[in-house]
Amino acid sequence: MKPYVLFILLLCSFSDSVSQHLKAGFDSNEYRDMLGLFMQQVDTAKSDLIPIPTQYKRLYRSPEYELKNLWELWQRTDGVAVICIRGTVQATPSWLENFYAAMVPATGELDLGSGRTFRYQLAQDSKATVHVGWTLGLADLAPTIVEKVRELYGKGTREFLIMGHSQGGALAYLTRSYLADLVRRQELPGDLVFKTYCSAAPKPGNLYYAYDYEFLTRDGWSHTVLNAADWVPETPFSIQTLRDFNPVNPFKDVKPALKKQPFLIRIFARRIYNRMDRATRTAEKRFRKTLGKMVYSQVKKYKPNLPQPTYAAVNNYMRAGSPIILQPNDAYRKRFPEDGKNVFVHHLLTPYYFLVDTYYPKK
Numbered sequence: 409m410k411p412y413v414l415f416i417l418l419l420c421s422f423s424d425s426v427s428q429h430l431k432a433g434f435d436s437n438e439y440r441d442m443l444g445l446f447m448q449q450v451d452t453a454k455s456d457l458i459p460i461p462t463q464y465k466r467l468y469r470s471p472e473y474e475l476k477n478l479w480e481l482w483q484r485t486d487g488v489a490v491i492c493i494r495g496t497v498q499a500t501p502s503w504l505e506n507f508y509a510a511m512v513p514a515t516g517e518l519d520l521g522s523g524r525t526f527r528y529q530l531a532q533d534s535k536a537t538v539h540v541g542w543t544l545g546l547a548d549l550a551p552t553i554v555e556k557v558r559e560l561y562g563k564g565t566r567e568f569l570i571m572g573h574s575q576g577g578a579l580a581y582l583t584r585s586y587l588a589d590l591v592r593r594q595e596l597p598g599d600l601v602f603k604t605y606c607s608a609a610p611k612p613g614n615l616y617y618a619y620d621y622e623f624l625t626r627d628g629w630s631h632t633v634l635n636a637a638d639w640v641p642e643t644p645f646s647i648q649t650l651r652d653f654n655p656v657n658p659f660k661d662v663k664p665a666l667k668k669q670p671f672l673i674r675i676f677a678r679r680i681y682n683r684m685d686r687a688t689r690t691a692e693k694r695f696r697k698t699l700g701k702m703v704y705s706q707v708k709k710y711k712p713n714l715p716q717p718t719y720a721a722v723n724n725y726m727r728a729g730s731p732i733i734l735q736p737n738d739a740y741r742k743r744f745p746e747d748g749k750n751v752f753v754h755h756l757l758t759p760y761y762f763l764v765d766t767y768y769p770k771k
Contacts (some may be wrong), residue, residue: 411565411750423660426582428566428567428601429484429486429487429567429604430488430567430601431487432603432627432628433476433628433631434628434631434730434732434768435508436764436768436769436770436771437770437771438470438605439607439631439633439764439768440458440461440764440765441461441463441464442490442492442569442571442605442607442771443458443490443569443573443607443757443761443764444458444459444461444762445461445464445490445571446483446492446494446495446571446572446573446576446607446757447460447479447757448460449478449480449494450494450495450497455757455758455761457761457762458757458758458761463484463485463486464482464483464484464485464490465482465483465485466481466482467481467482467483467489467556467560468480468481468552468556468754469481470549470552471552473545473548474501474548474710474711475501475502475504475505475541475544475545475548475707475711476497476499476501476502476505476518477487477493477494477502477505477545477549477579478493478636479491479492479493479494479549479552479553480492480494480495481556481560483560483565487564487565487567488565488567488568488569489557489560489565489567489568489569489729490568490569490570490571491553491568491569491570491571491580491583492570492571492572492576493549493558493570493571493576493579493580493583494572494575494576495572495573495574495575495576495577496574496636499712500710501707502575504541504706504707504710505541505542505544505545505575505707506541506575506610507541507699507703508539508540508541508544508699508700508703508704508707509539509540509541509624509644509645509703510540510696510698510700510701510703510719510720510723511537511538511539511540511613511614511696511719511720511722511723512537512538512540512543512717512718512719513534513536513537513538513720514530514531514533514536514537514538514585514613514616514617514620515528515529515530515531515534515536516528518543518544518547518699518715518717519714519715519717520547520711520714521711521712521713521714521715522713526546526547526550528543528546528547528550528586528589529589530543530582530585530586530613530617531585531613531616531617531618531620531621532573532590532619533616533617533619533620535614535616535618536613536614536617536619536620536676537613537614537616537617537720537722538582538612538613538614538617539611539612539613539644539725540588540613540700540717540719541703542578542579542582542708543582543712544707544711544714545575545579545582546579546582546583546586549579549583550586552586553558553583554587554590554595554596557587557596557600561596561597561600565600566599566600567600567601567603568600568602568603569602569603569604569605569708570583570584570587570603570604570605571605571607572606572609573605573607573608573609573757573760574607574608574609574610574640574755575605575610576607576609577607577608577609577610577632578606578609578610578611578612579603579611580604580605580606580609581604581606581612581613581621581630581728581729582612584602584604584619584621584624584625584630584757585620585621585624586625587600587602588602588695592663597758602629603629603630604625604629604630604631604729605630605631605633606630606631606632606633606728606729606745607632607760608634608635608638608640608641608755608760609632609640609641609643609729610640610641610642610643611641611643611644611646611725611726611727611728612725612728612732613724613725613726613728614652614722614724614725615652615724615726617726617728618726618727618728621728621729622728622730623728624731625729628730630728630729630730631729631730631731631732632727632728632729632730632731632732633732633734633760633764634727634731634732634733634734635734635736635754635755635759635760635763636733636734636735636736637736637740637754637759638754638755638759639751639755640726640752640755643725644723644725645693645695645723645725646723646724646725646726647688647691647695647723647724648688649685649688649689649692649723649724650684650685650688651689651721652722652724658672659694691723692721692722692723693721695723696719696721696723700719701716704716734760734763734764734766734767735763735767736754736763737766739766740759740762740763740766743759743762744759744762
C-alpha cells in the first residue's frame with residue numbers, strides 16, 4: 409500500500425474516532441434523559457412516568473452551598489458529559505435566592521466576603537444585566553464546574569450538556585454564559601462543545617442579556633422548554649422604562665419634538681409622557697429596593713460575610729434561548745387538573761415529560 413493512501417486511511421479513522429455526538433436542535437430523547445437525571449436530584453420529584461436513563465453514570469455530586477445550590481456531573485456511554493444543576497428545594501435560603509431579584513451588571517465582580525471575589529462576564533453587551541440571586545448561586549457552583557470540565561477534558565471529553573429545571577434552568581443560562589467567557593479568555597479550551605436545556609426556567613436577565621445569550625447559542629445550541637400553563641417562566645416581574653430602550657430611539661428626543669407642537673397639544677402630550685415615565689421609574693425603583701435591599705438583609709443570615717452589591721437600575725426581565733413551547737391539550741388538562749391548591753401542578757417534571765411525549769413521541 410502506498411504511504412499516502414495509508415495516511416488518508418489513518419486520517420479518516422482518526423476523524424471517526426473524534427466525531428461529534430451532540431447536534432444542534434431540540435432532541436426530545438435527549439431532553440427526556442435530562443429530566444430523568446434531574447429527577448434523581450430531588451426526592452419529592454419521583455415519577456413512574458419518567459424512566460431513569462441507564463446509559464449515564466454519575467461521576468460527581470457537589471457540596472450543597474449556603475443557598476442550597478448543588479450540581480451533579482454525569483457521563484453518557486458515548487462520552488458526552490452532563491452538568492445537571494439542581495433547582496429550588498423546600499428550604500428558606502433556596503427560596504431567598506429566587507426572591508433576591510434585583511439586577512446587577514452582567515459583567516463585573518461580586519465581593520463574597522472573607523477575601524473572596526467572583527469575577528464574571530456573562531454577556532458582551534455593557535447594557536446586559538442579570539438576576540443577583542442566581543449570580544450568587546453561580547458564584548458558588550462555578551469553581552467546581554470549571555474544575556470538573558478541565559478534569560474531563562484532560563481525559564478526552566469535549567462535549568457537555570448543561571441542564572437545569574426551574575431555578576436550575578436559570579442557573580443553566582448563567583453557567584453557559586460564564587463558560588463561554590472562559591473559552592473566549594482561553595481559560596478553557598476552544599474546542600469544547602456545549603449544548604443547553606433550560607427547562608421550566610424563569611427569566612434570567614434583561615433584554616440585552618437575552619440578545620447576547622441567543623446570539624451566543626444561535627442555530628440551535630440552547631433551548632428553553634416551557635409548559636404554557638406554567639407560571640414560573642413568567643417570573644420575575646418585569647418593568648420596562650423608557651431608559652431600557654437602545655440609545656437611538658424616538659423617545660429620547662420627545663421633549664424637544666414636543667416644543668414644535670401647538671401649545672395645547674404640547675401641554676397634554678408632555679403631561680402624558682411625564683406620567684408614564686415617572687410611573688415606570690418609580691415602579692422599578694420600588695422593586696429594586698424591595699427585591700434588592702430588603703431581601704439582601706435575609707440572604708445575609710445565610711451568607712453573613714456577603715457585602716451588599718450595587719444594583720443596576722433595571723428590572724426589564726426577559727426570556728432567553730430558543731423556545732420549545734409545550735401547549736396543554738384536553739388530555740393534559742384531564743391528567744393535571746387545577747384544584748386551586750397546588751400552584752406547582754404545571755411546573756413539576758411529570759407534566760413536562762407528559763407534554764414532551766405528546767408532541768415529540770419517542771423515536
